[in-house]
Amino acid sequence: MKFNSKSKALVAALVVALLLLPFITDALFGRGWVRIVDFAMLYIMLALGLNIVVGYAGLLDLGYIAFFAVGAYCYALAGSPHLALAFPMMFPDGVHLSFLIVLPLAALLAGGFGVLLGAPTLRLRGDYLAIVTLGFGEIIRIFLNNLNSPVNLTNGPQGISRIDPVSVANVRLSATQNVLGIEFPSVHLYFYLFLAFTALVIFASRRLERSRIGRAWMAIREDEIAASAMGINTRNLKLLAFAMGAMFGGASGALFAGFQGFVSPESFSLMESIMVLCMVVLGGMGNISGVILGGVLLAILPEVLRHIVVPLQQSLFGKTLIDPESLRMLLFGTALIVMMLYRPAGLLPSRVRRRELDSDEVPESIGRNQA
Amino acid sequence: MMVETTLLKLSSVGKQFGGLSALSDVSLHIRRGEIYGLIGPNGAGKTTLFNVITGLYQPSVGEFQFNGQGYQACKPHVLARAGIARTFQNIRLFANLTALENVMIGRHVRTRAGVLGALLRNRATRNEERAVVERARELLRYVGIEKPAQTLAKHLSYGEQRRLEIARALATDPLLLALDEPAAGMNATETASLKSLLQTIRDSGITVLLIEHDVKLIMGLCDRVAVLDYGKKIAEGIPEEVRKNPDVIAAYLGASHD
Amino acid sequence: MEIFLQQIINGLVQGSVYALVALGYTMVYGILGLINFAHGEVVMIGAMLALSSLTVLLGLSVPPLLALLFSIILAMAGCMALGYTIERIAYRPLRHAPRLAPLITAIGVSIVLQNLAMMIWGREYHSFPQLIVNATHSLGGAVINDIQIIIFILALLIMAGLMAVVHRTRLGRAMRAVAENQHAAQLMGVDINRVISLTFMLGSALAAIAGLMVSANYGLAHYYMGFVLGLKAFTAAVLGGIGNLRGAMLGGLLLGLIESLGAGYIGDITGGFFGSNYQDVFAFLVLIVVLVFRPSGLLGERLAERA
Incomplete structure (x- = not known):
């Protein structure tokens, strides 16, 4: 089934809207919000990566942000003067590898960590993976915080700064660029970069979902014993899902480091892992549009809380009783519970459900070309 | 028995859980192209044997040969690749x-x-x-x-789910289709149509191993039958013989828990 | 040698607290096959409740021991109510749901408890009031103080008590029956829901005491203390063989020793590369090593590999 003209027009409109989004946001809310949108895109990438692990293969990864951290620090070390401190003889100016080299490197490194962590735990029950990943998230943070001595690898709690900005084809995204008389500020440029990567992640997710591998993942999620009786090597496929999720996380981390120009351990707390998990659960596990919706909602929510809850409390009580940060986490925790109890499939009904309701749809959708 | 006609051969297979012996010294062989039935009272070890053959349990002692290849402790997915497909007693x-x-x-x-x-x-x-x-x-x-x-x-309805499980198992191109109580919970009409489906499958060249509670179905369908009781094989042969076997009658009369 | 003895003492004291918390994980796991992620937060709530009550009572010039007794009872009651509520709200409705569901609600409960605690008690560290003159004793070159002695002995007594409950009482028998086979237990007339609720409450009561012990030992309590403690206690439970009560106790003590000796000697072992600030890493390494080489734990019989 090919796109009909109506859906073609819809897609075109969506693309135009997305391309204009930074300008519209800038005009309506100010440049600070473009930055927020950029971060939202990063979160969506992360959530889509976690969705492969949790949504497709049904593996609960509670330390997902650790892979993000691995990617971010990989980029930070390979693209900043920092290593000059630790190895002045080897790298007198630090290391400054190109973004296009570091990005796959970061993804592979994170994937490698995923394999290291997954191999011993994935043959066990799912709960063990959950707790091991939880521990891993903490351990990574301990290492990041303490590996500043005797060799200063991570610069400890201060983090690594002066990270090279991303530059693509000699265009530095950290500076305002002028194209055809239109000014593109840095945050706009990063938006387009992230948009491209998000599109790539969505594309990869969709293709995986509708493939032999994706079906095997879902079989494992539904019933591991039956899956293995059907000839699926559950351990290898779980490891594959886990490593792929980790790779997506690592790549997002590298983008994050380049965008922010600075990384420190506090960006990679357990709460961040929980937030990404929330995005996946809220939107709908295993459902790409649901996960995107979840990502958008939850990435914007803290900003909304900050801009509404604080002034509201100020005007009602004259002071801030509940800080927006803990209110946000409280909402996340409650959302996890409520969603699991009352709407385990998430806010958006899944593809299969929809297809089941719409019996007219041609079932050959499996071979269909996806945009 | 000529070797090449044998698809599955168990040699003195035993399985223990803790101190309990669920299977002991079970030897049997299934020939290519037959429907082989496995019956026995509740708790006789039918499903245990079934799980050993399909790799869900590792046998404590003994080994089995499938399609000329020996297996001792093997993961389910390896056996599925080798050509053993199964369904589950409580549909999975x-x-x-x-x-x-x-x-x-x-x-x-x-x-x-x-x-x-x-x-x-x-x-x-x-x-x-x-x-x-x-x-x-x-x-x-x-x-x-x-x-x-x-x-x-x-x-799907219950009957449809049972059929879907069979279709899913057939999709693995099995040499041996192992069915764990496929008629459980079915009414007479459904059972009859299941019976003809299984005959069609056998006629297409796939060997069928059948665990069943419904003795009538087994007797009317199977080429050969083995009877388990307390983890031991007490009889094996064509249905008419087995039906008359005094040990079998005793086992069913003495130990019927249904 | 003094360092060695000192680390042994510290390890045993810390380990006895891990053991109490590990028992909570292991009891619930034994009965429901579920990791109660929120258990660490129950410990934290117990510590906070006890601390608040102590502060108030001492402020009213209630005699210290009376204040302590009342605070323990209050913390235990509060935690039991909490444990009961958690099970009712977050786990019971999902008993037949896919595995992932109760794990996610458990995480949700943890987050909620942690942030509620932060709202109530703030982000700051609370110091534990001094109740007794905490005399230190010399023991072959190492020192041990009264609080440590009390913690260790009390923990052992409580564990002995728990074993008596599990093996000598009707409730204990029902618990073991449910752990063995829920369906069969139900057929034999055991009220499964009641047993599960009571198990959660029992585990939470132990958690309350453990919380109090931790904050007494370190002189501090904090809204975030439950997370790492829970992780370690879980590791202890896995080390001993999750689902096995004796295993949880053994695992707790062992983990305490490993951690303490590890932190004491890591500098020497790695030539000063890693310092004692890596103490928290040991528990995690133990967890990984156990899962790789002996997933059923030291005393566990049943293989953990089960879908």
């Missing part, structure tokens, strides 16, 4: 996937596309995928549930 479908997808997953072991194929969706992958869908539809038709192909497995 992929509940939130459609009937078609359930059967497509059965094709996993006979297809090859990996991550790269999935991402690039090259010609080989597309062709394979098309073949998978085609074969899955064919199998749904074969077991008689073509219509609800796009229905989630959990929303």
Whole structure:
């Protein structure tokens, strides 16, 4: 089934809207919000990566942000003067590898960590993976915080700064660029970069979902014993899902480091892992549009809380009783519970459900070309 | 017995759980192209034996040969690849996937596309995928549930779920189809049509191993039957013989817990 | 040698607290096959409740021991109510749901408890009031103080008490029956829901005491203390063989020793590369090593590999 003209027009409109989004946001809310949108895109990438692990293969990864951290620090070390401190003889100016080299490197490194962590735990029950990943998230943070001595690898709690900005084809995204008389500020440029990567992640997710591998993942999620009786090597496929999720996380981390120009351990707390998990659960596990919706909602929510809850409390009580940060986490925790109890499939009904309701749809959708 | 006609041969297989012996010294062989029935009172070790053959349990002692190859401790997916497919006593479908997808997953072991194929969706992958869908539809038709192909497995009727499990197992191109109480919970009409389905499957050249509670079904369908009691094989042979075997009669009269 | 003895003492004291918390994980796991992620937060709530009550009572010039007794009872009651509520709200409705569901609600409960605690008690560290003159004793070159002695002995007594409950009482028998086979237990007339609720309450009561012990030992309590403690206690439970009560106790003590000796000697072992600030890493390494080489734990019989 090919796109009909109506859906073609819809897609075109969506693309135009997305391309204009930074300008519209800038005009309506100010440049600070473009930055927020950029971060939202990063979160969506992360959530889509976690969705492969949790949504497709049904593996609960509670330390997902650790892979993000691995990617971010990989980029930070390979693209900043920092290593000059630790190895002045080897790298007198630090290391400054190109973004296009570091990005796959970061993804592979994170994937490698995923394999290291997954191999011993994935043959066990799912709960063990959950707790091991939880521990891993903490351990990574301990290492990041303490590996500043005797060799200063991570610069400890201060983090690594002066990270090279991303530059693509000699265009530095950290500076305002002028194209055809239109000014593109840095945050706009990063938006387009992230948009491209998000599109790539969505594309990869969709293709995986509708493939032999994706079906095997879902079989494992539904019933591991039956899956293995059907000839699926559950351990290898779980490891594959886990490593792929980790790779997506690592790549997002590298983008994050380049965008922010600075990384420190506090960006990679357990709460961040929980937030990404929330995005996946809220939107709908295993459902790409649901996960995107979840990502958008939850990435914007803290900003909304900050801009509404604080002034509201100020005007009602004259002071801030509940800080927006803990209110946000409280909402996340409650959302996890409520969603699991009352709407385990998430806010958006899944593809299969929809297809089941719409019996007219041609079932050959499996071979269909996806945009 | 000529070796090449034997598909599955168990030699003194035993299985212990803690100190309990669920199977002891069970030897039997299943010939190619037959329907082989396994009966016995509740708790006789039928499902344990079944789980050993399909790799869900590792035998404590003994080994079995399948299709000329010896196996001792083996993962289910290896045995599935070798050609043993199974269904489960308490249906284990992929509940939130459609009937078609359930059967497509059965094709996993006979297809090859990996991550790269999935991402690039090259010609080989597309062709394979098309073949998978085609074969899955064919199998749904074969077991008689073509219509609800796009229905989630959990929303199918009980009889349809049983059939879907058979279709999914057949999708792995098995040499041996092992069915764990496929008629459980079925009414007379459903059982009759299941019986003819199993005969069709056998006639297509697939060997069938059947565990059943319904002795009448077993006797009317199987070429040969083995009887288990307290983890031991107490009789084996054609149904008429087994039916008259005094040990079998004693086991059923003495130990019937139904 | 003094360092060695000192680390042994510290390890045993810390380990006895891990053991109490590990028992909570293991009891619930034994009965429901579920990791109660929120258990660490129950410990934290117990510590906070006890601390608040102590502060108030001492402020009213209630005699210290009376204040302590009342605070323990209050913390235990509060935690039991909490444990009961958690099970009712977050786990019971999902008993037949896919595995992932109760794990996610458990995480949700943890987050909620942690942030509620932060709202109530703030982000700052609370110091534990001094109740007794905490005399230190010399023991072959190492020192041990009264609080440590009390913690260790009390923990052992409580564990002995728990074993008596599990093996000598009707409730204990029902618990073991449910752990063995829920369906069969139900057929034999055991009220499964009641047993499960009571198990959660029992585990939470132990958690309350453990929380009090931790904050007494370190002189501090904090809204975030439950997370790492829970992780370690879980590791202890896995080390001993999750689902096995004796295993949890053994695992707790062992983990305490490993951690303490590890932290004491890591500098020497790695030539000063890693310092004692890596103490928290040991528990995690133990967890990984156990899962790789002996997933059923030291005393576990049943293989953990089960879908």
